[in-house]
Amino acid sequence: MVGLSLGETHFIQGGIAQDLRCDGRKRLTYRPISVETGVIPQTNGSARVRMGATDVIASVKAELGKPSLLQPDKGKVSIYVDCSSTAEPAFEGRGGDELAAELSNALQRCLLGGKSGAGAGIDLSSLIVVEGKICWDLYIDGLVVSSDGNLLDALGAAIKAALSNTGIPRVQVAAGTSNDEHPEVDVSDEEFLQFDTSRVPVIVTLTKVGRHYIVDATSEEESQMSSAVSISVNRQGHICGITKRGGVGLDPSIILDMISVAKHVSEQLINKLDSEIASAEAEEES
Amino acid sequence: MAGKGGSTPATYSPSPTTDKKKPSLFNEDLARPDGRSFHQCRPAFFRTGAVNAASGSAYAEVGNTKVIVSVFGPRESKKAMMYSDIGRLNCNVSFTTFATPIRGQGSDHKEYSSMLHKALEGAIILETFPKTTVDVFALVLESSGSDLPVVISCASLALADAGIMMYDLVASVSVSCFNKNLVIDPVLEEENGQDGSLMITCMPSRYEITQLTVTGEWSTPKINEGMQLCLDACAKLAKIMRSCLKEAVSDSQE
Numbered sequence: 001m002v003g004l005s006l007g008e009t010h011f012i013q014g015g016i017a018q019d020l021r022c023d024g025r026k027r028l029t030y031r032p033i034s035v036e037t038g039v040i041p042q043t044n045g046s047a048r049v050r051m052g053a054t055d056v057i058a059s060v061k062a063e064l065g066k067p068s069l070l071q072p073d074k075g076k077v078s079i080y081v082d083c084s085s086t087a088e089p090a091f092e093g094r095g096g097d098e099l100a101a102e103l104s105n106a107l108q109r110c111l112l113g114g115k116s117g118a119g120a121g122i123d124l125s126s127l128i129v130v131e132g133k134i135c136w137d138l139y140i141d142g143l144v145v146s147s148d149g150n151l152l153d154a155l156g157a158a159i160k161a162a163l164s165n166t167g168i169p170r171v172q173v174a175a176g177t178s179n180d181e182h183p184e185v186d187v188s189d190e191e192f193l194q195f196d197t198s199r200v201p202v203i204v205t206l207t208k209v210g211r212h213y214i215v216d217a218t219s220e221e222e223s224q225m226s227s228a229v230s231i232s233v234n235r236q237g238h239i240c241g242i243t244k245r246g247g248v249g250l251d252p253s254i255i256l257d258m259i260s261v262a263k264h265v266s267e268q269l270i271n272k273l274d275s276e277i278a279s280a281e282a283e284e285e286s
Numbered sequence: 287m288a289g290k291g292g293s294t295p296a297t298y299s300p301s302p303t304t305d306k307k308k309p310s311l312f313n314e315d316l317a318r319p320d321g322r323s324f325h326q327c328r329p330a331f332f333r334t335g336a337v338n339a340a341s342g343s344a345y346a347e348v349g350n351t352k353v354i355v356s357v358f359g360p361r362e363s364k365k366a367m368m369y370s371d372i373g374r375l376n377c378n379v380s381f382t383t384f385a386t387p388i389r390g391q392g393s394d395h396k397e398y399s400s401m402l403h404k405a406l407e408g409a410i411i412l413e414t415f416p417k418t419t420v421d422v423f424a425l426v427l428e429s430s431g432s433d434l435p436v437v438i439s440c441a442s443l444a445l446a447d448a449g450i451m452m453y454d455l456v457a458s459v460s461v462s463c464f465n466k467n468l469v470i471d472p473v474l475e476e477e478n479g480q481d482g483s484l485m486i487t488c489m490p491s492r493y494e495i496t497q498l499t500v501t502g503e504w505s506t507p508k509i510n511e512g513m514q515l516c517l518d519a520c521a522k523l524a525k526i527m528r529s530c531l532k533e534a535v536s537d538s539q540e
Binding site: 070098101102105109110112113114119227229234237238239240241242243244245246247248249250251252255256259260263 | 397400404406407408409463478480481482483484488489492493494495496497498499500501502503504505506509510513517
């Protein structure tokens with residue numbers, strides 16, 4: 001992306017100060033969001049989310065694996081993000097690795113909860129097949145297809161939609177196996193379990209430009225930001241994760257203001273997203 | 287350095303606010319593994335000038351967490367980098383193979399480098415060294431919980447030792463959440479079982495937060511309480527860091 005001129009900079013900042021952005025939005029308005037589910041049939045679950053010109057795909061693959069030693073009664077979830085160079089020339093080679101790592105860490109922080117498993121958006125206990133021996137490993141992959149700012153919110157929304165679309169095969173454990181041996185499992189081809197995604201949070205990123213903050217910043221607005229705070233809020237109104245980007249310091253009271261605003265904005269976003277996911281699922285089944 | 291005879295490391299503890307209700311300290315089940323109260327930090331020890339070859343360096347011990355940080359520069363940027371009106375900051379955090387209870391486990395913390403970078407770049411006056419790069423290398427010698435906050439605090443001391451101009455020292459503290467109890471400066475056992483965590487990096491004199499990360503599920507009043515707890519502890523930690531710098535100056539004058 002070519003840098004902005006001084007005139008463009010002043011125009012963007014002046015517009016935000018007057019609550020009128022370049023595309024006519026107000027400070028706390030999202031760009032149009034569209035959701036498609038089931039876009040990649042060979043995955044267990046997939047979704048594509050467009051937020052303005054930002055386009056991301058999320059997929060979920062489930063594999064049988066071994067639980068970790070620390071939590072033998074819980075399955076495992078990993079989140080990876082790939083910034084494809086089709087999205088932006090700067091992502092060529094290893095250029096996108098740093099951003100991808102930052103995004104995947106932020107998503108893990110926001111969606112997977114604390115180390116004890118409490119507060120995770122997914123009930124990890126439901127992923128256990130045989131405690132201590134067999135569990136489902138979920139691999140969530142995010143792909144950035146087109147980048148025009150606010151990748152974290154789009155990826156968070158796509159992962160929520162992909163989890164709604166996910167079907168996990170039902171597993172039968174063979175009876176009569178000795179406790180010492182590795183259990184034999186029969187994976188069903190027809191029966192699938194679905195996730196309860198009502199507790200999966202959404203991510204709202206508030207970007208500070210000048211003396212105001214905006215939601216859903218475009219690339220140009222992000223280039224003018226002093227800092228940004230991404231807040232993950234679930235339907236119950238609890239904060240599930242906070243990540244701050246940009247080096248400039250923020251006053252604690254401003255951060256608390258941002259948390260209040262994020263909770264307010266997330267109510268609309270969750271309702272909008274849930275209705276989009278429901279209609280996408282209905283469309284896919286027809 | 288830990289074996290330095292006669293000098294006990296300074297201890298800091300956030301002053302209790304009157305309107306803050308403390309969890310019961312008399313319940314045996316709620317005792318912390320090392321006997322601290324919920325809102326008490328571990329003893330902190332800082333020393334600058336630990337590495338001779340570096341422009342600036344610092345060594346930190348907080349409880350059993352031991353960290354050493356070196357700063358090189360400002361020095362010429364690599365030619366592949368484009369021209370920049372302001373200075374560049376490059377951070378790298380690594381663990382020794384013997385730092386963790388199980389050998390070689392420390393390589394799982396790849397995100398620490400970028401988090402250290404974000405914590406420090408807001409505090410450094412980058413305009414004072416255009417076109418050049420400052421490298422910060424942090425090595426965790428022993429990992430015993432709250433590693434990243436110790437790395438950040440130690441790195442800001444190392445930058446001060448190198449003479450890099452900064453708005454303020456950077457102090458960092460983290461809090462763990464267990465059910466409904468907040469525990470400050472968690473040790474490794476507490477970190478492994480926590481329901482959520484909150485880490486704040488701030489410039490205490492300016493009262494600005496440069497880095498904030500939250501994991502797990504929190505209600506807003508809980509975040510409020512955790513933030514206040516951390517900010518109080520950061521202010522006390524910064525005093526210890528300042529006295530360490532003053533001590534180093536007076537030592538060199540003798």
